[in-house]
Every structure is written in C-alpha cells, then in structure tokens.
Amino acid sequence: MNITETINQIQPLDQVSMQASRERQDQLTKPAGSLGRLEELSIQLAGIQGKALPTLKEKVIITMAGDHGVVAEGVSAYPQEVTPQMVLNFLRGGAAINALARHVGARVVVVDMGIAAEIEDVSGILIRRRVGSGTMNLTQGPAMKREQAEESIQSGIEIALTEISRGADILGTGDMGIGNTTPSAAIAACILGHDPEIIVGRGTGVDDDGLARKVNAVKRGLKINKPKSEDGLDVLAKVGGFEIGGLAGVMLGAASKRTPVMVDGFISTAAAMIAVTIAPECRPYLISAHRSKEKGHALMLEWLGLKPLLDFDLRLGEGTGAALGISMAEAACKVLSEMATFGEAGVSGKENK
Amino acid sequence: MNITETINQIQPLDQVSMQASRERQDQLTKPAGSLGRLEELSIQLAGIQGKALPTLKEKVIITMAGDHGVVAEGVSAYPQEVTPQMVLNFLRGGAAINALARHVGARVVVVDMGIAAEIEDVSGILIRRRVGSGTMNLTQGPAMKREQAEESIQSGIEIALTEISRGADILGTGDMGIGNTTPSAAIAACILGHDPEIIVGRGTGVDDDGLARKVNAVKRGLKINKPKSEDGLDVLAKVGGFEIGGLAGVMLGAASKRTPVMVDGFISTAAAMIAVTIAPECRPYLISAHRSKEKGHALMLEWLGLKPLLDFDLRLGEGTGAALGISMAEAACKVLSEMATFGEAGVSGKENK
Numbered sequence: 001m002n003i004t005e006t007i008n009q010i011q012p013l014d015q016v017s018m019q020a021s022r023e024r025q026d027q028l029t030k031p032a033g034s035l036g037r038l039e040e041l042s043i044q045l046a047g048i049q050g051k052a053l054p055t056l057k058e059k060v061i062i063t064m065a066g067d068h069g070v071v072a073e074g075v076s077a078y079p080q081e082v083t084p085q086m087v088l089n090f091l092r093g094g095a096a097i098n099a100l101a102r103h104v105g106a107r108v109v110v111v112d113m114g115i116a117a118e119i120e121d122v123s124g125i126l127i128r129r130r131v132g133s134g135t136m137n138l139t140q141g142p143a144m145k146r147e148q149a150e151e152s153i154q155s156g157i158e159i160a161l162t163e164i165s166r167g168a169d170i171l172g173t174g175d176m177g178i179g180n181t182t183p184s185a186a187i188a189a190c191i192l193g194h195d196p197e198i199i200v201g202r203g204t205g206v207d208d209d210g211l212a213r214k215v216n217a218v219k220r221g222l223k224i225n226k227p228k229s230e231d232g233l234d235v236l237a238k239v240g241g242f243e244i245g246g247l248a249g250v251m252l253g254a255a256s257k258r259t260p261v262m263v264d265g266f267i268s269t270a271a272a273m274i275a276v277t278i279a280p281e282c283r284p285y286l287i288s289a290h291r292s293k294e295k296g297h298a299l300m301l302e303w304l305g306l307k308p309l310l311d312f313d314l315r316l317g318e319g320t321g322a323a324l325g326i327s328m329a330e331a332a333c334k335v336l337s338e339m340a341t342f343g344e345a346g347v348s349g350k351e352n353k
Numbered sequence: 354m355n356i357t358e359t360i361n362q363i364q365p366l367d368q369v370s371m372q373a374s375r376e377r378q379d380q381l382t383k384p385a386g387s388l389g390r391l392e393e394l395s396i397q398l399a400g401i402q403g404k405a406l407p408t409l410k411e412k413v414i415i416t417m418a419g420d421h422g423v424v425a426e427g428v429s430a431y432p433q434e435v436t437p438q439m440v441l442n443f444l445r446g447g448a449a450i451n452a453l454a455r456h457v458g459a460r461v462v463v464v465d466m467g468i469a470a471e472i473e474d475v476s477g478i479l480i481r482r483r484v485g486s487g488t489m490n491l492t493q494g495p496a497m498k499r500e501q502a503e504e505s506i507q508s509g510i511e512i513a514l515t516e517i518s519r520g521a522d523i524l525g526t527g528d529m530g531i532g533n534t535t536p537s538a539a540i541a542a543c544i545l546g547h548d549p550e551i552i553v554g555r556g557t558g559v560d561d562d563g564l565a566r567k568v569n570a571v572k573r574g575l576k577i578n579k580p581k582s583e584d585g586l587d588v589l590a591k592v593g594g595f596e597i598g599g600l601a602g603v604m605l606g607a608a609s610k611r612t613p614v615m616v617d618g619f620i621s622t623a624a625a626m627i628a629v630t631i632a633p634e635c636r637p638y639l640i641s642a643h644r645s646k647e648k649g650h651a652l653m654l655e656w657l658g659l660k661p662l663l664d665f666d667l668r669l670g671e672g673t674g675a676a677l678g679i680s681m682a683e684a685a686c687k688v689l690s691e692m693a694t695f696g697e698a699g700v701s702g703k704e705n706k
Contacts, residue, residue, distance in 0.1 A: 029442050030449050031430070031557040035673065036646060036666025077384070077703045085700040089382050094693030096383050102691070103684045204384040205703065293389060311664065313389025320388065327680060331456045338455070340447030347438040350430045350558065 001256075003150065003249075006157050007279040009256040013047030020052035027341040031350070037309065041287070041332035048260045048285055049169075053337045056260075056330045058167040059106035061319040062159060062250050063090060063097055063174035066243035067116035067134030069143065071179040073217040077204045080134075083178045084117045086318075090176070091123040096316055097174055100323035104330070106172065108319070111159060113152060114242035115177075129155040131242040138183060138221040142238045149237035149245050153278075156249020157256075164257045171254050172289070172326050173247045174319020175267040178204075181294060184270035186218045186239035188300045190227050191273050201266075201295030203315075232277035240274065247271035248278070255282035262329065264322040265292035265314060269300045276304060289325030290314055354609075356503065356602075359510050360632040362609040366400030373405035380694040384703070390662065394640070394685035401613045401638055402522075406690045409613075409683045411520045412459035414672040415512060415603050416443060416450055416527035419596035420469035420487030422496065424532040426570040430558045433487075436531045437470045439671075443529070444476040449669055450527055453676035457683070459525065461672070464512060466505060467595035468530075482508040484595040491536060491574040495591045502590035502598055506631075509602020510609075517610045524607050525642070525679050526600045527672020528620040531557075534647060537623035539571045539592035541653050543580050544626050554619070554648030556668075585630035593627065600624035601631070608635035615682065617675040618645035618667060622653045629657060642678030643667055 001009075025039050026032045033039060045054035065087050071080050089095045090110045101108045111127040112119060116134035119126065131152045135143040144152075160171060181203035189196045196218040202211055218239075225238035236245050248271040254261045263272050263286050276283050288306035291298060293315040301308055309328050314321045342349055354362075374396050379385045386392060398407035418440050424433050442448045443463045446455075454461045464480040465472060469487035472479065484505045488496040497505075513524060534556035542549045549571040555564055571592075578591035589598050601624040607614045616625050616639050629636050641654055643663035654661055662681050667674045695702055 028449070029439065029447065030669050034557070034667065034669040035449060036668070038665060038667070079701050079704055082701050085698065086382065089693060089698045089700060092693070092698070094382065094691075094698050096381070096388060096688055096692055099687045099691040100684055103680075103687050204387070309665075312391060312662075314387065314391075315389070316383050316387040324681065324684060327456075328677065331453055331677060334452045334456050335449055338447075338452040339449055340442060340445070345438065345442045345445070345447050347442060348432050348435050351432055 003153055006252050006256045010279060010281045013284045014050040017050050017052050018043050018047040021046035021336055024336060028339040029342055029345050029347045035335060038332040038335055041329055042336040045260055045329060045333060048258055050258055054333050056169045056333050058169045059326050060109055060163045060168040061101050061106050061172035061174055061322055062109045062111065063176060063319045064111045064113045064243035064246040065115050065176040066113040066241050068177055068179035068183060068241055069135050069137035070139060070182050070217055072137050073139055073213055074210065075182045075214045075217050076179045077206045077210065078178050080116060080178050083115050083176060084119045086176050087115065087119055088122060091126060095318060096320050097318035100320050104323050104327040106323055106326055109163060111246060113246045127159065135241055138186065138239045139217050142225055143183060143240055144237050146233060146237045149233050152242045152245025153249035156246035157253035160250045160253030164259050170260045170262060170326055170329060171250060172262040172319050172322030173250055173264050173268040174322060175243050175247065175317045177241060177243050180241050180267050182214055182217055183239055183241045183244060184267045185296060186221050187235055187270040187273060188296055189218055190222055190235050190239065191229050191277060192299060192303055199296030232274045236274050244271045248275040251275040251286060252279055252282055255285035261286050262289050262322040262325045263287065264289055264319050265317055266294040266297050267317055269297060272304055273300060287325065287329065290321035356506055359605050359609045363632060363634045366637045367403040370403050370405050371396050371400040374399035374689055377689060381692040382695055382698050382700050388688060391685040391688055394682055395689040398613055398682060398686060401611055403611055407686050409522045409686050411522045412679050413462055413516045413521040414454050414459050414525035414527055414675055415462045415464065416529060416672050417464045417466045417596035417599040418468055418529040419466040419594050420530055421532035421536060421594055422488045422490035423492060423535050423570055425490050426492055426566055427563065428535045428567045428570050429532045429556060430563060431531050433469060433531050436468050436529060437472045439529050440472055441475060444479060448671060449673050450671035453673050457676050457680040459676055459679055462516060464599060466599045480512065488594055491592045492570050495578055496536060496593055497590050499586060499590045502586050505595045505598025506602035509599035510606035513603040513606030517612050523613045523615060523679055523682060524603060525615040525672050525675030526603055526617050526621040527675060528596050528600065528670045530594060530596050533594055533620050535567055535570055536592055536594045536597060537620045538649060539574050540588055540623040540626055541649055542571055543575055543588050543592065544582050544630060545652060545656055552649030585627045589627050597624045601628040604628040604639060605632055605635055608638035614639050615642050615675040615678045616640065617642055617672050618670055619647040619650050620670055622650060625657055626653060640678065640682065643674035
C-alpha cells in the first residue's frame, strides 16, 4: 500500500464507541471523572479501536535507527560509531528500551533505516530497510532525495502493517541516531516557523560551544534548503532523517489500521509533525508519552495538540518514554473493562449535595 | 513495637549505596542523567533499601478504610453507606484499585480501621483493626481521643511490619472513607497554617453549597479543637481519622524497616504530614505517586518536599495513584539492574564536544 492509499484509509475516531466508553466510565464504582487522564485515555482508545472496551494485549515498540551527515558539524557529544554500537546493544537486550519494554510486556522491533555502517544481526531480529548509508549533511544541501523520503515513510508504513497483522494492539515509537536531535529541531523550527534558538537543545549533552554549533547548523540547513513547511515530504527530505521518516510512516500505517501510536520524545514528535503535515487525519491516533527535557519539545506538542502523559525529564529516546506510556494506556483499558459498575457492586450513587 | 521504639529505629538513607547506584547510572549505556526521574528514583530506592541495586519484587498496597462523624455536616456527595459498600467491592476485586494493582502486579491489603458498619469478610482477606465505629463530628469536638489516635498509628505500624516480614519490598498507601477529604484538609490547613479556603476542595464532587459547608466545617473544627500543629498526634486526634492515622503508622513502620512508601493522593498526603510531624526522619522513605486534582494537594507536597511522579488529575484515592507510581519505581530499579554498561556493551563514551 503506498502513502496515498494509506492516508485514504485513515478514518475519524469512532464516536459511537467513544460515547459507550464514556457512559460506562460514569457507571463504574468511582466518582465520575475521578480517574482523570486514565478516563480520557480509555475513551480515546475506544474511538481509535472502534470498540467500547478497547484492549491492549500485544504491545510493540518500533525503534528505528539511522545516521546523519550533519554530525560533521560537531553537533553531538558522541561519535557516530555509537549508532551501530547501540543497535547491537538493543539486539542483545542491554539497553534502556529493552529493560523498560520487558517491564511493560512489550516487544521491541529494531529497524536499520540507514546506519552509516554494516551491522551484524546478532539476534536474528534486525529488520533492514536501509534507505541509504546515513543522510547527507543538511547544512550543505538536502539531507536526502525526495524519493528517499518517500521510501523511508513507505518502509515505516509496511513495518507498521506487518506488526499489526501479527496482532499488535498498540505501537510505540523509538529512535536511535547520533546527531538526530539536529534534524528534529530543524523540522520543528521549519514547521512551527520559530527561530531555531528556541527549539534546539543539548541532545545527549553538548556543551555551550556544541549548542552554538547545533543552532548554527539548523539555521544554515533551513537557509540553504528552504523546506516548504506545508509539504511534509519536502521538510523530511531537506532537513530530516531516515529513521524520522520511518517513524512518520509507522504513524500513518497505524492510523490506517485503527491502531494507537504511543509517541516517544523529541525525535518521535518531530516525526509526528511530518506525519500530521502529510495527513492531519492521523493526529487523533497519536498519544504523547512524555514531555522531553529537550528544549522546544513542549512547543512541538502544543502545535500537535497533544498533552504528554509523563513529565520525567527523559531525554534518551529509543522508545523509553513510549514504553512507560504504553503501560499507562493499558492501565486505562483495564480500569474500563475490569471495574464493577455501581449496579453490579451494589454501591450507592451520588446524592444531591 | 510501640510508636517511640519504631521512630527510634528509623535510620538516614544509606549514602554508600546511593553513591554506588549514582556511579552505576553514569556507566550505563545512555547519556548521563538522560533517564531523569527514573535515575533519581533508583538512587533514592538504593538509599532506602541500603543496596546499590535495589529491587522491588513484592509490591503491596495497603488500603485503609474508616468513617467520619463530620459527614453529618453535609460535606460529601455520597452517603456514608458507600464506605462499607466500597470495601466489599475491594474484597471482591471490582474497584479501580483492584484493576490497577493487578496491572502492576501488586497485592491489595484491605483494612477496616473504623467503618461505621459491620462488614462481612466475603474474601477472607479483610484485616479488622477497628479503632471505633467512625470518628466523632470534628466540628463539635475532637474526632477521637488521643489514645485512639495512638492506637490507629500503632495498628498501621503493625500492619506494615507484618507485610514487610512477609516479603513486601515496597508499600503503597490507599484510603476509603466517605467524608475523609474534610479531615485531611483540616490536617493540612492546621499544619500549613493556611486558611482552609485554599486547601479545601470538592472531594468526590460536591457542588458550591457543599464546598461552602466543607470550608465551614474545617474552620469550625480548627476553632473549637485548637489542634497544636507541632504535635502530630494532637492534630490527628482532634481533626483526623482512623484510616489517616493508620496510614501514618504504615509510613513510620515502613521507614523503620528501610522500606519505601509510595504515597497516594490527598488523604495519604495528609497522613504523611502527620507522620512527618511526629517523626521528620521518615520523610526520605516517602515517594509521592501523583499530584491530585484535589485543591491544596500541591501545597501539602511542597511542605513535605516531595515531587509527585504523575500528574493525571486523579482524585479517587484507594491507592490508585500509588499503584501506578509503584510501577514507575519498579521500572527505575530494572533500568539500574538490567542495563549494560558502556564497557560491557562495547559502546563508545562521550567526546569532548
């Protein structure tokens, strides 16, 4: 299914299921509304899945990796070789995303979207959808060709559809790519129309000089490439990344199959901005897991109209925040399904006081 | 063990274990500090348990129920009969706390601290530590005698010690008691020295008239009883509740055994204020699960110096927020224990950029 066909399949949330779950929430043995965000989440999930009692049994986190030519500008505190090293760490189960995914009962799908090195698949689970061997340096010209941007989104769609056909009830997004806060900030600055200074943050932890180089790289990237902010593919091609395009594709694919997406932090949110720019109808299928410590993230969430679940000062990526958010979404579904109603439990209702 | 003996056993957090866990966090395959609150939590838990690698396997939520004479003033939207009805719901597994405790793998311990009705123990798991058959109306005089306040705390200590001796690694607190936001607000207003207007909220959902009656009840209760804000037992006796005293006892008992306490919302936080007033040394053992939607809660957390983990607009009690918080604490421990170090994973460290 190509990008246009996928977008054409995205439906609005199912209002009938949402109303049914809302009514049930008001009959459960608790004061109406007293479970706050959990109630809101359960109603959104009902609308997404088109079921009055949504369920999240099979949980999958898709962590996509790619490299970035812009690292030549000294925008990261870590060397580029860390991208493949960390992907090996994912495959061996030793990274934060592995520990947190195990904790919440989710499976991690690791995808090479275009790392600048060959990776040995030590576990037999690596998915190779390499769009290139790292992007080009976005300060010198486009990060990738428009066809590559399309290919990255297409790959994300296909991976999402495959996982959903295997039974996934929710997809979490995650990223790995040394330097990828720089293209993410460029995407955000372009689409928000804001000065890069208020978006660009310290990423993995650059010092003041590194931060200045990042701001400068984003400014030069936007100036030389002039991405069209209303054309998501153009923004992705000119200042994005392969894993960012892949994650945008995951979101579109999931939305086309009535499947919720738990959006991780800064990079995943940049991918969400690409996805929503391409197809605004995918937005109701997105849930923001957390507010990242990375500068600019709050503005990006505001533009998307998403309210983050957690505020844990996370700034790691990989899908770590998404894992925790998925557990909250599952809790929301269980409350709705498993609690007794006032009638069932023989509990008296509210008085007129 | 009586209250004084319990307090005498509370030790400061173990700085050696905290330092060891802090150093390990910096060696794990992620930028230092990038897991934010999870890292802080893991270090606190190391200090509490006195282990460089803290573990939370056995999770127990202690939900204490009691009734309140002050309901005669029309301070709740629900009739008093809902307290025993909801306790039956807990015992049958149909309440929100049951669904959420199952989700996070915690066991719920239900305690009758002084409900104004006899409850049939339908499940064989109800713990009866009845200090009375509901408190007296705090607008007319003390809610309970000083000996009853001591007994409620003593019972909480004993229940905590029993659960810990059975293997509990963390205790969550929860409450049930129609009307109990009123004594909780009175405790907070007294200890904070604030006007009741800025503390008293709508509880289960009273209307404007009900809210005015609550504010008035708290004002009259403080005026007639004149609780001494520096004497936790006096505050508890004059304007508290049996389940609130019990929860304060749980906190003291847990701290005496190096066991973390996940503090639920408004009522549990009032109990924490009693516990900390009696024994300030228990404070480092407390973790705030969430910021309640109930008015005044943020001020109470500020006084305690606790930063809530979640902000989900919860206002249910029962230990529902504590259940979610316990899952976050467990995640923090797993990250610390299960992640590979840079050396183990062969991942390059930070460059000087």
